[in-house]
Amino acid sequence: MLAYLIRRLFAAAVMLVVIILVVFSIFFLVPKWAGVDIATSFVGKQADPHAVEAVRQKLGLGDPIYTQVWHFFKGIFVGRTYAGGGDVTHCAAPCFGYSFRTEQAVWPVLTDAFPVTLGLALGAAVLWLVLGVAAGVLSALKRGSLWDRGAMVIALSGVSLPIYFTGLLSLAIFAYGSGLNLIDAQYVPLSNSVSGYLGGMILPWITLAFLYAAMYARITRATMLEILGEDYIRTARAKGLKEQVVIGKHAMRSTMTPILTMLGMDLGALIGGAILTETTFSLPGLGQAVLRAIKNQDLPVILGVTLITSVAVLMANLVVDILYAVIDPRVRLS
Numbered sequence: 001m002l003a004y005l006i007r008r009l010f011a012a013a014v015m016l017v018v019i020i021l022v023v024f025s026i027f028f029l030v031p032k033w034a035g036v037d038i039a040t041s042f043v044g045k046q047a048d049p050h051a052v053e054a055v056r057q058k059l060g061l062g063d064p065i066y067t068q069v070w071h072f073f074k075g076i077f078v079g080r081t082y083a084g085g086g087d088v089t090h091c092a093a094p095c096f097g098y099s100f101r102t103e104q105a106v107w108p109v110l111t112d113a114f115p116v117t118l119g120l121a122l123g124a125a126v127l128w129l130v131l132g133v134a135a136g137v138l139s140a141l142k143r144g145s146l147w148d149r150g151a152m153v154i155a156l157s158g159v160s161l162p163i164y165f166t167g168l169l170s171l172a173i174f175a176y177g178s179g180l181n182l183i184d185a186q187y188v189p190l191s192n193s194v195s196g197y198l199g200g201m202i203l204p205w206i207t208l209a210f211l212y213a214a215m216y217a218r219i220t221r222a223t224m225l226e227i228l229g230e231d232y233i234r235t236a237r238a239k240g241l242k243e244q245v246v247i248g249k250h251a252m253r254s255t256m257t258p259i260l261t262m263l264g265m266d267l268g269a270l271i272g273g274a275i276l277t278e279t280t281f282s283l284p285g286l287g288q289a290v291l292r293a294i295k296n297q298d299l300p301v302i303l304g305v306t307l308i309t310s311v312a313v314l315m316a317n318l319v320v321d322i323l324y325a326v327i328d329p330r331v332r333l334s
Contacts, residue, residue: 004325012318017073019310024072027303029065041297042100058082058089059097072097096307097300106304109289114308117285119190119197120204120277121270125263127209128216133259135213136220141247143225151217158214167207167280174203187283204281208274212266216259223255230254253327260327264320268313 039056056062059082060071071080075095082089082098091097096106135155139148158166188196227233228251236246275287286305293301 001325005322008318008321012314015314016311019314020073020076020307021069023303023306023310024069027299027306038299041299054087058087096304099301100298101296106300109301110286110304110308113284113286113289115190116187116283117274117278117287118271119201120208120274120283120285121267123201123205124208124212124270124274125267127205128212129259129263131209132213132216133220133255135217137224137247137252137255139217139221140224140228148221152221155214155217158210159218161211163207163211163276164280166210167204167277170203170207171281187281204277204283207280208270208277216262219258219262220255223258224251227251227254256327257324260320260323264316265313268316269309271309271312271316 037052039052039059039061042055042059043051060068063071074080075091075093075097077093079093080091080095082091089098091105092107094107096110098105099109135151139151142148187200190197233246233251236250237243271286274285275291277283278285278287279291286308290302290305292298293305
C-alpha cells in the first residue's frame with residue numbers, strides 16, 4: 001500500500017508541475033502571440049508610455065519566456081519580488097500576481113472565496129452521495145416496484161431540470177415567494193454563526209445535491225442490477241450468507257467503483273466553482289470571483305481560479321485512487 005501511495009503522490013506532483021506550466025502558457029503567452037500587451041492591460045490604455053514600460057519591467061514581461069515561467073513557478077512556492085521603475089513589491093508565497101483592476105494580491109481573493117465554494121461542494125457531496133446511492137440500491141433491490149418507478153421518475157426530473165430553475169424554485173417556496181420564510185437565504189460565514197451558516201447553505205446544498213443525487217441514483221441502480229446477476233453473488237447466497245452481508249459486503253464493494261470515479265471528478269469540478277449555484281444564491285465563492293474577473297478581463301484572477309480548479313480536480317482524483325486501493329486490493333499492483 002505504501003509503494004502504491006508513493007507512486008500516486010509522485011504522479012500527482014509531476015502532473016501539478018505540468019498544470020502550472022500549461023496554465024501559465026495559456027494565460028500569458030497566448031495573449032502575447034495575439035498581440036495583446038499585458039502591461040497596457042494592467043495600467044490602462046490611457047496610461048503614460050513610461051508607466052507602461054515601468055510595469056512591463058516590474059512584471060518581467062520583457063524577459064525570455066523560460067525566465068518568466070521560472071519566476072512564476074518559483075513565486076507560487078517561495079514568493080516573488082517585483083521591481084521596476086523605482087518601485088519594489090514583495091509578493092509572499094503562494095504568489096499568483098496582482099489583480100489588473102484592484103492591484104491587490106490574487107491569493108487573498110482566492111482564500112476569501114475558496115471556503116465558500118469548498119463548503120458548498122462538500123455539503124452537497126455528502127447529501128447526493130448518501131441519498132443517491134441509497135435510492136439506487138433500493139431501486140435495484142426492489143426492481144419494478146412502485147418505489148423503483150417513483151425514484152427513477154424523480155431522478156429523471158433531477159437530471160432534466162436546470163440547476164438555476166430548481167434553485168429559484170426552492171427560493172420561492174422556502175425563502176421568499178410563498179411567504180413562509182422557513183429558511184434564511186442570506187449567506188453567513190461559519191466563523192460568525194454556525195446556525196446562520198447552516199441556514200444560508202441548506203438550500204444551495206439541496207439544490208446542488210438534487211441534480212447529482214439523481215445521476216448517482218441511476219448509475220447505482222444500473223450497476224447494482226448488473227452485479228446482482230454475477231456468479232459470485234449467487235455463490236454467496238448459496239453459501240447461506242445473510243442478504244445484508246451479500247449486499248453490503250460483496251455487491252456494494254463492486255458498485256462503489258464507478259461511484260468513486262464520478263465523485264472524484266464531480267467534487268473536483270465543484271470545488272473549482274459551482275458558478276450557477278453561487279450565482280442563484282449570491283454566494284461569494286470562486287464561481288462569483290471568476291465571473292467578475294472575466295467581465296473585467298482580470299487575467300491574474302482568472303489564472304488563479306483556474307489553477308485552484310486544476311489542483312482541486314487533481315487532489316480529488318488522488319483521493320479516489322487511494323480509495324480504489326482500499327476497496328479493491330488488486331489496484332495496488334497496477
